[in-house]
Amino acid sequence: MEWIRDHLWWIPVLPLLAAGVSALLPRGWRRMSAGLAIGSLAAALVLSVLALGVSLGLSGMGSVNPAAVNFRWLDAGLGVVRLGWVLDPLGACMLVMVSLVGLLIFSYSVGYMAEDENFTRFFCFLALFAGAMLGLVMANSLLLLFACWELVGLASYLLIGFWYQKPEAAAAARKAFITTRIGDVAFFLGLVWWYAESGTVLFYDTGAGCLEPRALDLLSGRTTILGMATATGVALLLFVGAIGKSGQVPLHVWLPDAMEGPTPVSALIHAATMVAAGVFLVARVYPLMALGGGDGPSAALQAVTWVGAVTAVFAATVAVAQTDIKRVLAYSTVSQLGFMMLGLGTGGVAVGMFHLLTHAFFKALLFLGAGSVIHGVGGEQDIRRMGGLRRWMPVTFATYAIGMMALAGVPVVFSGFWSKDEILHAAHAWPVSQVPFCLALAGALLTAFYMTRQMAYVFFGAHRGAGKGEPAHPPHESPRLMTVPLGVLAAGAVGLGFLGTPAWPGLESYWTGRPAEFDPGRLLAPEAVSLMLLSAVVVAVGMGLGWWLYGRRPITQATEPDRFAQRFPATFRLWQRKYGVDEFYAATVVRAHGLLARWGDWVDRWIWGGLVLAAGLLAVGAAWVSRFLDEWGVNLGFDRGCGGLRLGGWRLALFQDGRVQGYLRALAMGVVLLVLLLTWGTR
């Protein structure tokens, strides 16, 4: 207990060190780089499992002080900033999930990226990604969490833009960083605001932490502008950060573009790391989110609920009309993240986090399966040019089908059913409104529908790739290095659900600190049964519709128009264009920013620059005036004086030119003059 608590920091530091070392490795040291990344993450997994084992013995969140270790990071004299790490159930299970899913993705990448020339760099970035995420999960300080949060953003920027020569990839990387940065700035403001109010951003600090009752009580009484509770203001700012990171509407635009990265990166971003960070943040600061609001849910939690519910449906509709295998999955991630937020908003930490964990497994499975498909058909990503692949890729097909059914929420066997059921249950019981519940049902229906559509396009029907029917280069199954992780993830996608069934709510009790009892009676409670039935019917309808449209009659031509589009062309076009959100942003925010930039430049050049120019001209003018005065006033007089003197001198010099006859003449004239004067004067 003591040992693992004091050495928990090794979990993120090991992968970060691996990243640091492999950043310095020459390009050719491929095995070394991959070995470092995988080895460090495996060690982190071992430590995480130990930590999880210890944390099972701890009581749940909020009941007692979790095992936290804090230290002084900087000291500016009177102001001190401390950081720390914490071992609690919420973090421990995330640690295990991140390192386990990460490890599977890493080993899969060895196969997937085998031909890439920057293989060494790839594993460096992967290790950085995993290390930053692990640090985020175990941070006991909002500041440390924010620091790791930014590093996660950096790693995703590097990995999305890994194929930087592709213009789309480079643009997508920049878009991802900037869009999430919008959220990050809000997060940062929330952080400093909370810091100013509470005097600390350590979560747990033996009673003095900002998530502990004393600080929360202090905060709950304060109000800010427009009469809003300060706690709500802080919570909303933090939630904007989560919106950016977890791809919620309206900051979701970067997530589908992030598909430009290599597929293992998409799996990592969508399952274990990047997007999970936002949901985790809301779960971590849940006591703050829940503050205020009297008997009902707080204003912040209502915002979380509504954003989540809208996102769940919005993204699901867009997913229906996509033709890129990874984009369908990307929008499904956005939609599922909406479900998680909805679960957090209505049901609390256990509900949202349960879906986060199950989703991590089946979404990683789906992405790695999609990668296997892309690998097998030679880089093709358009589902219209696939088809019939179940014949060539049986393992991929089987595991993908498991992932698809888990995502769609097929009852009883698959984990997605149980975690989604918890969310529906919580949404149904929400006292404020039933609209989020209805939206969630619609989202579930659409999810089942678009996943069936995708399955039909990819694995059923005729093969529509190059060389129809029996292609010249037939699609092939991926190597073992890639299929084994698929199998492990598939097992997780099935098994994980049983940790959170109503009969044995193991995870929930672990998080809330209540002892879990096995009670099959709860499974048969009328309300639970009716909701489960409803959810099962919704899934069946969605899958049935999907099969009826796309599977019943096999798709034979790649050029064949989408069958949904044939029936509802306008709706399909709107969804295909993603409601035009990207175009809307380009026309407003991006444009406004460009205008501001040009305005600033113009003001500098012409207004301030003009003033300086005017001042300069004024100075030059003054100089001219002064020169004029000098030349025509002072100088002229001086010059004239000088000229007069010179002339006088010259004239005087004439008298002394050394010609004797001249002197004599002058003398004679002088004498004559003198005589005349004397005679004139004396008369």
Place this chain on the structure above:
Amino acid sequence: MNDGVPILTAMTLTPWIGGCLLVGLGARHRSLARGVGLGVSLITLALGFLAWAGFDPGEGGMQWVERHSWIPGLGVEYVVGVDGLGLAMVALTVLLVPMALLVSWTLTERVPLYFGLVLWLEAGLIGTFTALNFFHWFLFWELCLIPAFFLIRLWGGPDRGSAATQFFVYTMAGSVALLLAFLALFLATGTFDFGRLAELGGRGGWAARFEENLDWGGVSGSTLARLVFLGAFLGFAVKVPVMPFHTWLPSAYAEAPTGTTMLLTGAMSKMGVYGILRILIPLFGAEARALLAPLLWLAVAGGVIAAATAFAQRDLKRMFAYSSVNHLAYCLLGIFAAVGAGGEAGRLDPERSMALGGVVVQMFNHGITAAALFAFVAFLEQRSGGRRGIEDFGGLRRRVPVFCGLMGAAVFASLGLPGLSGFVGEFMIFKGSFALEPAAAATAALGLLLTAVFLLTFLHRVFHGPLNPRWAGMADLGGRELLAVVPAMALMLVIGVVPQALLGVLKATVTRWVGDWGP
């Protein structure tokens, strides 16, 4: 105690003498000049290490103090000394000069003169950062201007003439305002000593003393005090620069030879903020507080507009120049926020200490980061025959991965990525000033976003995308170039992870400021 040991004077004199030697050297002794120049700057760096090592971090006042009588009739003494702020700035200067010289290594025209002028500039900077009497402080302040002017005028880009003149005229105008302000102070008090002046006027303001001692045609003491304050502020604002006194900066940075730009942005732009911390606030605390709201918003608006304007620049040096304006605006935000508040029985003192500590950390970090960024631009120029438009490149990462990796790290340090140095200063400033001036801090945070936009756009245009075939033969960084930037990069990482390495020498000074600068 370390007082009386003339290490600071030695640090000023060493580059000064080195500069004199080099300027006297014939133009053909290129390699000799380079060797001597670098050697002298390294000796100064070693002296800087000694000064750092012998500095007592627990003491917040001046250390390494030397005091000699000079012109007693005018109250002029030769007094030098450093506190945490001075030490950090001296350390920054001595670190940057060898770096700038290494970056200028490939220069071929009048090498001895160039290296000599850079050493003179270093002497001027160290003199400015250590002087404690207005008389020789101002001498050094002006002395920095002359080598900088000639460096721009003689080795600059095609538009160097007007850039150098604008630079000179602008800073000269600021200097004149500053000089007049100090003459007024001298007439009222009879001293030029910063410490004495701070004791006389710092807390109570100057109005009463001016009323008593100056009779300037019926102008009231309070008007006069305000005018004098504004004059001094203008002198520093031009140097920082604060918008709208900044228009000399983009063209000066762009036209100066890039090694010089590194010193202009790395060290000389710190003179302005240094002056505000060392002189303006201690001497004019009361006057500053009276005008706080406009000053604060001037800084904030300027910072945000500069970050936006950077996006419109096509010349990389101009872009990074605007980025400097933005980063230094955060320093002013921190200072003005910390000066304004502070009542309420010291409840906010931790926040003020955080903001002021952050200001100095930001000054140091910006010096390192901005200098590194300009060094990279210089390397780019040396490879592209002087081209440095944002559209001139594309896809360079394929040819020069090490270059791209290191410059990328400097860019992320500049945009405040946690784990690198830039974040520490910005976090401290924002943490402190949000508690003191929430509206201003929240507005300034917009700059954090805009900075990311133009910096990532820069990385995108220059390094990513398909390789521009024109640069298919570009070479990656060589040994000398790595030597110039790697120490700076290492510092960025160390300060980012262990900020106490820098804050250790600052905290006693900051604590003292918080105590002294109360209303």
